[in-house]
Amino acid sequence: MSKTTLPRIVIAGGSFAGLTAAYELKRLLGDQAKITVIDRNDQFVFIPSLIWVPFGWRNLEDISFPLAPALARRGIEFEHTTIEEIDAKQQLVRTRAGSLPYDYLIIATGPHVDYDVVPGLGPEHGYTVSICNGAHALHARAAWEKFLSEPGPVIIGATQGSSCYGAAYEFVFNLEYALRKAGLRRLVPITYVSSEPFLGHFGIGGLGAGRPMTEWFFRHTKIDWVLDAVIERVERGRVILKQGKRYRATGRNGDPEDMRGQALPFAYAMLIPPFLGVEAVRRSGLGNARGFLVVDDYFRHPQYPNIFGAGVAVAVAPPSPCEAGCSVPKTGYISEVMAKYAARNIVASIRGQPLTPKPVTEIDAKCIMDAGNQGIIMLTDRIYKPGQRKIEMLIPGPWGHWVKVWFEKYFLWKMHTGRVSWP
Ligand SMILES: Cc1cc2nc3c(=O)[nH]c(=O)nc-3n(C[C@H](O)[C@H](O)[C@H](O)COP(=O)(O)OP(=O)(O)OC[C@H]3O[C@@H](n4cnc5c(N)ncnc54)[C@H](O)[C@@H]3O)c2cc1C
Structure with a gap:
């Protein structure tokens, strides 16, 4: 990275993890970096509400917004294209629309849904x-x-x-x-x-x-x-x-x-x-056998310290394997937590400051399981470390449903307006 030019930060994926990271980087760096989000989808979709679409209780327009104008308002560039490969040695993201150089990269490409299983x-x-x-x-x-x-x-x-x-x-x-x-x-x-x-x-x-x-x-x-x-x-x-x-x-x-x-x-x-890592990551040789990015406690790739990961794209070891096979859930909230740490650690790297660790085993969880006209609010201090949890709260009742309805609207507004420092 040249000292006279702005650091170029590219974020692969513009959903829960990628969008959070982009806004957080902009909040912390202002005009001291060029931030670009790449996504093959030009809309942010609130995926947790897709459960209501089949019953006609939501249309896609109710739970999505276009990425380009939302990012432009915050001075973040958006490339609507598909990433084909990441060349970590050359520091290039190769897309269908051409190659994009980066000084720092966050991989937030979520899952490939493996119907072939x-x-x-x-x-x-x-x-x-x-x-x-x-x-x-x-x-x-x-x-x-x-x-x-x-x-x-x-x-x-x-x-x-x-x-x-x-x-x-x-x-x-x-x-x-x-x-x-x-x-x-x-x-x-x-x-x-x-x-x-x-x-x-x-x-x-x-x-x-x-x-x-x-x-x-x-x-x-x-x-x-x-x-x-x-x-x-x-x-x-x-x-x-x-x-x-x-x-x-x-x-x-x-x-x-x-x-x-x-x-x-x-x-x-x-x-x-099951979910796998997306093809672009698998093809780049940056992931594990299932294509998920292995990261250290700073959400940084062990081999390439200018590549960070967040969200479903990141590998998390199962705390409790099942005989018939099951993997670890990575929720929207967890994706946001990872994205904020990845973004803050990029800022620290740029400024030559110490990075802040957040082992995945210390990540908490806030979740709502909706059941139509009721639901369960779930809270824990350590989602991936069952043996060390001090908090395991489940609150069933009709408010579970109404909290999810309210949260959907609040979260869409928060992401649309870039207020990721809000709870
Ligand atoms: C049906 C369903 C219901 C869910 N309900 C809940 C819930 O109630 N609460 C909760 O917390 N979590 C829920 N989740 C999980 C939640 O949706 C995920 O945790 C969250 O979407 C992960 O965010 P992410 O940014 O890591 O990945 P994603 O949201 O999957 O985003 C990845 C982004 O990367 C882009 N991308 C991928 N590959 C490429 C490429 N090659 N080139 C360009 N762009 C690319 C994609 O287009 C996408 O926008 C649910 C998931 C599903 C499937």
Whole structure:
């Protein structure tokens, strides 16, 4: 980096982590750096509200805003293009629109959603719907509208290797509520299928009273559940299990039914697959075997100290592995925490000041699990270190739903106006 020119900071990805990092860098550096965000998507989408799109309770316009004008207002450049590769040695981000040099880079490219994990999975080459992006959520809405005229069994859940269990829980409870509102609940058996070893595991070994509370919710709403599930394949209208144990909502706690080799019928199914690092990161050789960026306690790449990572793109070791395979959830709040530390440590690097560590095992979590007309607010001081938690709070009730509705609006306003230093 030349001493006479401004440092060039490039942020790959303009969502929860990338946008937070960009605004934080601008807040701290003002005009002392050239900051550029690159994203293949020209909109910020509040992904947590995609669970409501299939039921027509949100349109994509309600939960998104265009990135370019929001960033321009803060003096941040935006490149709407796809990153193909990062050349760490040359300090170049190669995109479809050309190469962009950087002095510092933050990789905040989120996940590649791996539908290939199970044959027949996903909306593009399979038979299940998805809510992992806006286009998929709209497709899930079209399938839902068709389903309402021909109702049948429903399967919702997360495949082996998944990490996003929270969204699967939210979706199954919202779907159950939507069926009740449509007067169709009695006609539709619902089964939750997951690789978790117990309900409320979430890929983090559970949280406080999450297990009995989630079981109570399932029994109360008469949703059956299959645990330790490994899905072999999905065919039109059938999920075939390699293994799994089925529990009936109306049954007593006892021996579950062995589902090895069994098929579960469905008229509507949404299963969340595992996440990998995105192709551009995998191709660049910067990630681990799954394409996630390994970082140190400063969110810095161990080999390239001018490359930082934040959000889902970052590798986090599972605190509580599951027999059937599960990964670690990285929520929006956690992505923001990582992004702020990455941004502040870039500022410290530029100014020759000491960097501030934040081991992932010390990251807290604030989360809302929505269930249609109620929900659970979840708080913990150490999401990835179950054995060292001092706080594990779960607050169920109708306010959970209303807090999520309020938070969606507040968060969209905060990100639209760049006020990332607000809580
Ligand atoms: C259905 C669903 C519901 C969820 N609900 C919640 C919730 O209730 N609460 C919560 O806290 N979290 C929730 N999450 C998780 C939350 O959405 C993620 O934690 C958050 O989106 C991670 O932010 P990120 O910036 O790391 O990645 P992302 O939000 O995935 O953003 C990555 C960005 O990088 C861009 N990008 C990727 N590759 C390239 C490329 N090659 N070139 C250019 N741009 C690229 C993408 O376009 C994207 O904008 C949910 C997730 C899902 C899927």
